[in-house]
Amino acid sequence: MTYLNAIRDAQHHLLETDPRVFIYGQDVGEFGGAFKATKHLAEQFPQRVLDAPISEDAMVGTAIGAAIEGMRPIIEMQFADFSTVGFNQIVNHAGAFFWRTDVPIPITIRLPSGGTSGAGPFHSQSLEAIYAHYPGLVVMTPATVEDAYSMLIEAVQINDPVLFCEHKYLYYHLKAERLPEHSLPAGRARVARPGRDLTVVTYSAMLHEVLEAAHELDSEGIQLEVIDLRTVKPIDTDTIIASVARTGRLLCVGESWPWGGVNAEVVSRVAAEGFHLLDAPPKRINAQDTPIPYHPDLWSVHRPTARSILMAARELLRI
Amino acid sequence: MTYLNAIRDAQHHLLETDPRVFIYGQDVGEFGGAFKATKHLAEQFPQRVLDAPISEDAMVGTAIGAAIEGMRPIIEMQFADFSTVGFNQIVNHAGAFFWRTDVPIPITIRLPSGGTSGAGPFHSQSLEAIYAHYPGLVVMTPATVEDAYSMLIEAVQINDPVLFCEHKYLYYHLKAERLPEHSLPAGRARVARPGRDLTVVTYSAMLHEVLEAAHELDSEGIQLEVIDLRTVKPIDTDTIIASVARTGRLLCVGESWPWGGVNAEVVSRVAAEGFHLLDAPPKRINAQDTPIPYHPDLWSVHRPTARSILMAARELLRI
Amino acid sequence: MGSREALEETTAAGGKTIDPLLQAYRWMLTARLLDEKLATLYRAGRIHGGVFMGKGQEALSVALGQGLQVTDIYAPLIRDGAGRLAFGETIHDALRNCLGSPQGPMRARDGNVHRGRPRQGYLPMLSHLGAMISVVGGMLMARRIQGKPVGVGATCLGDGGTSTGAFHEAINLAAVERLPLVLVIANNRYAYSTPTEKQFACHSLTDKAIGYGVDSHSVDGTDLMACRNTIFEAIDQARRGHGPQLVVADLLRLCGHGEHDDAPYIKDQLKASPLGRDCLEVAADQLLGERVATKNQIETIRQEIVESIETAVAEVSRESLPCLTHYDWCSLSTRRLADGVS
Amino acid sequence: MGSREALEETTAAGGKTIDPLLQAYRWMLTARLLDEKLATLYRAGRIHGGVFMGKGQEALSVALGQGLQVTDIYAPLIRDGAGRLAFGETIHDALRNCLGSPQGPMRARDGNVHRGRPRQGYLPMLSHLGAMISVVGGMLMARRIQGKPVGVGATCLGDGGTSTGAFHEAINLAAVERLPLVLVIANNRYAYSTPTEKQFACHSLTDKAIGYGVDSHSVDGTDLMACRNTIFEAIDQARRGHGPQLVVADLLRLCGHGEHDDAPYIKDQLKASPLGRDCLEVAADQLLGERVATKNQIETIRQEIVESIETAVAEVSRESLPCLTHYDWCSLSTRRLADGVS
Numbered sequence A, B: 001m002t003y004l005n006a007i008r009d010a011q012h013h014l015l016e017t018d019p020r021v022f023i024y025g026q027d028v029g030e031f032g033g034a035f036k037a038t039k040h041l042a043e044q045f046p047q048r049v050l051d052a053p054i055s056e057d058a059m060v061g062t063a064i065g066a067a068i069e070g071m072r073p074i075i076e077m078q079f080a081d082f083s084t085v086g087f088n089q090i091v092n093h094a095g096a097f098f099w100r101t102d103v104p105i106p107i108t109i110r111l112p113s114g115g116t117s118g119a120g121p122f123h124s125q126s127l128e129a130i131y132a133h134y135p136g137l138v139v140m141t142p143a144t145v146e147d148a149y150s151m152l153i154e155a156v157q158i159n160d161p162v163l164f165c166e167h168k169y170l171y172y173h174l175k176a177e178r179l180p181e182h183s184l185p186a187g188r189a190r191v192a193r194p195g196r197d198l199t200v201v202t203y204s205a206m207l208h209e210v211l212e213a214a215h216e217l218d219s220e221g222i223q224l225e226v227i228d229l230r231t232v233k234p235i236d237t238d239t240i241i242a243s244v245a246r247t248g249r250l251l252c253v254g255e256s257w258p259w260g261g262v263n264a265e266v267v268s269r270v271a272a273e274g275f276h277l278l279d280a281p282p283k284r285i286n287a288q289d290t291p292i293p294y295h296p297d298l299w300s301v302h303r304p305t306a307r308s309i310l311m312a313a314r315e316l317l318r319i
Numbered sequence C, D: 001m002g003s004r005e006a007l008e009e010t011t012a013a014g015g016k017t018i019d020p021l022l023q024a025y026r027w028m029l030t031a032r033l034l035d036e037k038l039a040t041l042y043r044a045g046r047i048h049g050g051v052f053m054g055k056g057q058e059a060l061s062v063a064l065g066q067g068l069q070v071t072d073i074y075a076p077l078i079r080d081g082a083g084r085l086a087f088g089e090t091i092h093d094a095l096r097n098c099l100g101s102p103q104g105p106m107r108a109r110d111g112n113v114h115r116g117r118p119r120q121g122y123l124p125m126l127s128h129l130g131a132m133i134s135v136v137g138g139m140l141m142a143r144r145i146q147g148k149p150v151g152v153g154a155t156c157l158g159d160g161g162t163s164t165g166a167f168h169e170a171i172n173l174a175a176v177e178r179l180p181l182v183l184v185i186a187n188n189r190y191a192y193s194t195p196t197e198k199q200f201a202c203h204s205l206t207d208k209a210i211g212y213g214v215d216s217h218s219v220d221g222t223d224l225m226a227c228r229n230t231i232f233e234a235i236d237q238a239r240r241g242h243g244p245q246l247v248v249a250d251l252l253r254l255c256g257h258g259e260h261d262d263a264p265y266i267k268d269q270l271k272a273s274p275l276g277r278d279c280l281e282v283a284a285d286q287l288l289g290e291r292v293a294t295k296n297q298i299e300t301i302r303q304e305i306v307e308s309i310e311t312a313v314a315e316v317s318r319e320s321l322p323c324l325t326h327y328d329w330c331s332l333s334t335r336r337l338a339d340g341v342s
């Protein structure tokens, strides 16, 4: 079971069990989606898996309208990067509707996110921070096959707009034996690996870089405690603070751009609420503050890697 | 000389001294703009102050093209909130162009920003954090009449895309005797008021709420050191850290939403680079995490005010 | 499910049936007088932000509100006070939204023309022009998927709004899906200060319909009877499965963009042209011509309306202010997922 | 300032003049063979990300590239390999961009079809469909403001791209400003897997021109001579001040969306229809029919091209990799304003 199949299966499950669910997006129908995340779904649910024109703004508007009428639409953006065209409907219409009218908007927008080799500046972006800044939106960033499955199901069940940031690099790279029977609820972070020396907070594909670094440091007798945020809005501050209370040190790792964003928010919370728990200054690692490069070699050093995480962790432990 | 007039005069100066400058936006021509920031300019520079259709995406695209041909366009958004419709061109096209092609894009996008009484959810937004998160953009947030003037001139002279977040509340409320002859360069923060007890970092309209609080606390013998960021990307970390080194305490005040953004970025930098300078946990105050309310009473408690800043400062000093 | 017209006949005050044309006129006049009242309240500092009026657009607006059924969908725009009343909005709700009453449809959170009751198929506009069209389309698509009666979805746009990408994407999508959407464009010659020649270059806005493969209708927006005929026809076509209907009405904005704007840019020549006719006067003449009402009756109606507006202002003014202590700053319906809210 | 055609005649290899039709064919064939080479490199793992090919679109593409002058503006799209060559791009640059050479036009920062040299009026596409049109418009507006010769700005879009708000806003703006814009729409029947009936509902895409008040032209996109005639005419009209020109070409995508896609969704019926003709074969027949070249000459040309592509691949493969130590991660030209960069 790959991360991608988990997303497909979650949608299958949702279509099968909830008549309010339908999927709308470019090429999601007969073709099964650019990444095959809706493969065979149109055959089984012909009126509920629908091809959209290349109109991201209208696609999201359509979903909002359908939600008002009691449906639970899933919108697939072909790439997260193209959601910038539907931006206004997402942040201003979907995000503000419940607060303005008391009518909830249960839509899920799937954003195939993050970098892959050779994808370049406009097929690689991680936009979780952009959407998390606006009120009224829930932002999920599943890092495991199990979460890809259970969180997508939860996203659709949630009564509010959810931006579901699924990572394209994990689509095929990540596999699991079976799908989960139980899972943490949205809004709860997970201690992906316990450790006593340093808390590393991360999410999405970066979890695996962090785990790789943790594994390597383990052989040096250094124990990282790794926290997978799972949702970046809301952020589960309690789990983070509890970990920092144990380790006294904080490193935040994210694939998105450095200015603002998840890392800044996590560091700010820990600095405010867990100041006296910290034995050393908190540290952040992000991608470079440039567009995401096309060349595989450039790409591989643009974003954080196990290697750069390892170096940062060592440095932080030296203080 | 009001803040608004300073913006008008800066544009007049630019049109007069630089033939590469032109202004493009809805109703900016004969009518002089929704806020009269381009009053009489079309009369004096008839081919260079042009009315645009209601097409924010195409307006920004037009500016990008003109910049490629050597012009220095100023785009007026009627309200910052409507820039969400031109979002893709701003962040993906303008922001990434120089890095991709080595051809700079000197455009200035004026965003009438921030809340005023009765303006409601879609005529009140502060989007500096959204634009600052993307690479390739400079984000200015002038808080004074002098800066409104000199920074707008500098914005247009800068070879890169500048988001010029001018605050609508300051348009008429803020007055100065005369325009400045010298001013700090972009990227440099200003100590707006020296003090020894607590560093308050802020920008745009919130500067004046902070100064009011500082004034009030002064009579209690408490001295706030107030820093006006002026540009929020880049952030002048040095000036902030130097101040925290003197005061040992940090409060960040911003009108935008709480998740991420300028405050989170400032706190994170101070926590990382000035950790041992801090005698108490850093603190942030923002607007509530909801759309900006219409009712004047709700609006007045949605964003930080002198009163809430004062309370936060007192609390921080008690630690 | 009866049409609003049928409804009116049975529900008119005192059980008396009231002629639909006269009812239209009553709503138009109510909208006009309510706008004037709002302008006064704005100038008196009792309304913050802005007041946007429908002067000159009442005939067009009321026709759409009146042509829809209660189960239809309606997403009006800035200048649709008359249509809102016809679709069922009360004077009280309109006032509440402008005065910021927590009892209003948007509970003082959003204001002025941004009001609606989505559960009743009546949508509050987003400020961003063009944004409502796809939402109405989505509601229609949902009903179709659900296998429910779909009804008609109607929404409005200005000449300026046709320049938005949102308009294009939404009407194109509606055309592809052949949705029963009625899109009424009020070509009132200006978008704020911008004249149509800086907004589009087609000969007539109805030409846009050809580019989308949808039906179009054009009508003199100053003429109530013409508006009713044309718009009822468009609604009927949509209801009978002919896909989206684009209605373009020619008229002139007889006021500023908002109450703050005295609109010096509107050309005298246009004001003096047939476009500059006041639709309210045209409608009154039609009432008299059709012998639906007498001058006296019209005058009585006016007085009744003035009185009901005054009463409503007095009542709404007594409604409570938002309570600021423990105000609910939660932007999610799922409270446990609200970040930093307890 | 001579046209590209005149230029060709004097600069053709060996000083010999070369017939423009033959030159068009040469570029078409080069584009086709280069695409095939890229596909091979992709399958061999030497190109990451994707390869997007112009198979079936070479005639249309080359006509536009060939019709433009060196001082004109050209913003091609995904399937415009032939037009790029005609506009002056070298095989080396195309390869560099796909193989990620730092000597390429985008210096390995952007890749595959996202390449251009803006200083030479040749724009690199943004992925977001429709985004280039307003940028070309802005370049034309700038030249007009500057009082310089404006020239013509040309750009391309697919049938799917017409559904974007960006397309609408930009062509409408160009129409209002009466800019000398040529917009070529390749209606190749599919947007990725999505057929045109799910993309628009108008009878012909030329109908859209009516809605914008611009001229339109339609052409058989499989026919090189027809494409040259029609597109040259459109360019000429734009140059002579007739405002934006919309050219709609009918054809079929003869490949997958990208090299990864074997396009099972393309209907056999379409493949068997006149739309499914291979424009390269049609062009070869035209060359023979016009007695511009013999079969032998065409074969010689093919061999020359194959050789020059092989040479270019060998040369570009030897170019250096991006140097990762001290790589310049600065996204601003004003270095002192770059946040966190020293």
Ligand SMILES: Cc1ncc(C[n+]2csc(CCOP(=O)(O)OP(=O)(O)O)c2C)c(N)n1
Binding pocket: B026, B054, B056, B078, B082, B085, C078, C079, C127, C128, C129, C157, C158, C159, C160, C161, C162, C164, C186, C188, C190, C191, C192, C253, C257
């Ligand atoms: C996307 C967007 N851009 C700008 C505005 C600001 N704005 C509000 S109303 C208006 C003019 C609208 O003109 P028109 O569509 O003709 O409607 P009218 O006011 O004439 O009824 C503008 C530019 C907006 N609301 N939305």
Ligand SMILES: Cc1ncc(C[n+]2csc(CCOP(=O)(O)OP(=O)(O)O)c2C)c(N)n1
Binding pocket: A026, A054, A056, A078, A082, A085, D078, D079, D127, D128, D129, D157, D158, D159, D160, D161, D162, D164, D186, D188, D190, D191, D192, D253, D257
């Ligand atoms: C705004 C936007 N949405 C989605 C995409 C993803 N995408 C890339 S190409 C494509 C299909 C384009 O079809 P068409 O315009 O007909 O061009 P063709 O591929 O047929 O040449 C899509 C959906 C995109 N590039 N931009």
Ligand SMILES: [Mg+2]
Binding pocket: C158, C159, C160, C186, C187, C188, C189, C190, C191, C192
């Ligand atoms: Mg108008």
Ligand SMILES: [Mg+2]
Binding pocket: D158, D159, D160, D186, D187, D188, D189, D190, D191, D192
């Ligand atoms: Mg196509």
